[in-house]
Amino acid sequence: LAKTTQPISMDSYEGQEVNITCSHNNIATNDYITWYQQFPSQGPRFIIQGYKTKVTNEVASLFIPADRKSSTLSLPRVSLSDTAVYYCLVGDMGAAGNKLTFGGGTRVLVKP
Amino acid sequence: GAVVSQHPSWVICKSGTSVKIECRSLDFQATTMFWYRQFPKQSLMLMATSNEGSKATYEQGVEKDKFLINHASLTLSTLTVTSAHPEDSSFYICSASTSSGNTIYFGEGSWLTVV
Numbered sequence: 001l002a003k004t005t006q007p008i009s010m011d012s013y014e015g016q017e018v019n020i021t022c023s024h025n026n027i028a029t030n031d032y033i034t035w036y037q038q039f040p041s042q043g044p045r046f047i048i049q050g051y052k053t054k055v056t057n058e059v060a061s062l063f064i065p066a067d068r069k070s071s072t073l074s075l076p077r078v079s080l081s082d083t084a085v086y087y088c089l090v091g092d093m094g095a096a097g098n099k100l101t102f103g104g105g106t107r108v109l110v111k112p
Numbered sequence: 113g114a115v116v117s118q119h120p121s122w123v124i125c126k127s128g129t130s131v132k133i134e135c136r137s138l139d140f141q142a143t144t145m146f147w148y149r150q151f152p153k154q155s156l157m158l159m160a161t162s163n164e165g166s167k168a169t170y171e172q173g174v175e176k177d178k179f180l181i182n183h184a185s186l187t188l189s190t191l192t193v194t195s196a197h198p199e200d201s202s203f204y205i206c207s208a209s210t211s212s213g214n215t216i217y218f219g220e221g222s223w224l225t226v227v
Contacts, residue, residue: 034215043118043205043218044156087155100146100207100216102156 004088009107018075020106022088025069030092033064033071038085038105047086048073075108083110115139116208118219125196125226132192133222135206141186142208146216147179150203162189162206196226 005023012018024033032051036044048055050062050071061074075082087105115138125131135145143164148156160181161169168181178200180192189208193200207218 036218041203041221041223043116043207043221046215046217049215101158102148104155 004090004103006086006088006103006106008104009109011109011111012078013111014079015077018078018082018108018110020073020075020086020088020108021070022073023070024088024090027068027090028092031090032092033062033068034089034091035060035062035071035073036087036089038087044087078108078110080110080112082108084108116142116206116217116219118204118206118222120222121220122223123225125224127197127226128195130192130194131196131224132190133204133206133224135189135191135208135219137187137208140208142189143186145183145189145206145208147181147189147191148205148207150205150221152203156205159191164189193224196224198226200224201226 032049034049035047037047038044048057048060048062050064052064052068055062063072085105085107087102089100091100117136117138119134123131145162147159149159150156158171159174159179160171162181162183164183164186170176178194180194183189191204201224203221203223205218205221207216209216
């Protein structure tokens with residue numbers, strides 16, 4: 001599985017856009033990029049997944065450049081409840097038994 | 113999205129006893145489930161891969177005789193912490209993938225406290 005590198009932490013304010021970039025230089029052809037959000041004492045929650053270009057859903061956008069060696073999770077107009085740890089994972093989820101290994105994640109603190 | 117449920121959410125046990133944590137995929141079949149443990153303010157650490165109908169695959173450094181994993185059906189995997197000690201106290205999380213295999217969903221996690 002491709003190793004990922006993310007900033008350890010980021011601070012933001014309510015209403016601002018938060019962009020978290022993840023580096024995955026060794027991403028393989030069949031790997032997808034998936035982002036999870038985790039609150040204290042809860043399991044990670046799926047946010048968004050993409051393979052290339054841009055993906056958008058009701059909570060976030062995911063930007064992936066053509067070389068796929070990095071990706072950026074964009075959270076529009078964050079609120080206090082978006083304070084959490086965000087994990088970027090890459091892997092071939094479709095491969096039988098393929099496992100996800102977590103990196104350190106990015107701790108996002110949203111201030112009033 | 114797909115739902116993965118863990119039970120119990122938290123458990124306290126005495127040192128030396130065994131405790132079982134269940135992981136269920138509620139609305140899909142999961143041939144593969146994963147077990148993680150997480151210490152406070154740290155990332156998730158993969159413990160083992162649970163395969164339905166076969167033996168689990170453990171990560172390096174994880175004692176298979178201490179952390180027994182059983183995946184007897186396509187919707188249930190269990191993790192049994194045997195002869196628990198205080199250092200086994202942690203947050204245990206399971207995950208499972210859908211049949212399409214492109215997305216993995218996580219359970220709510222189970223807090224284990226060994227006293």
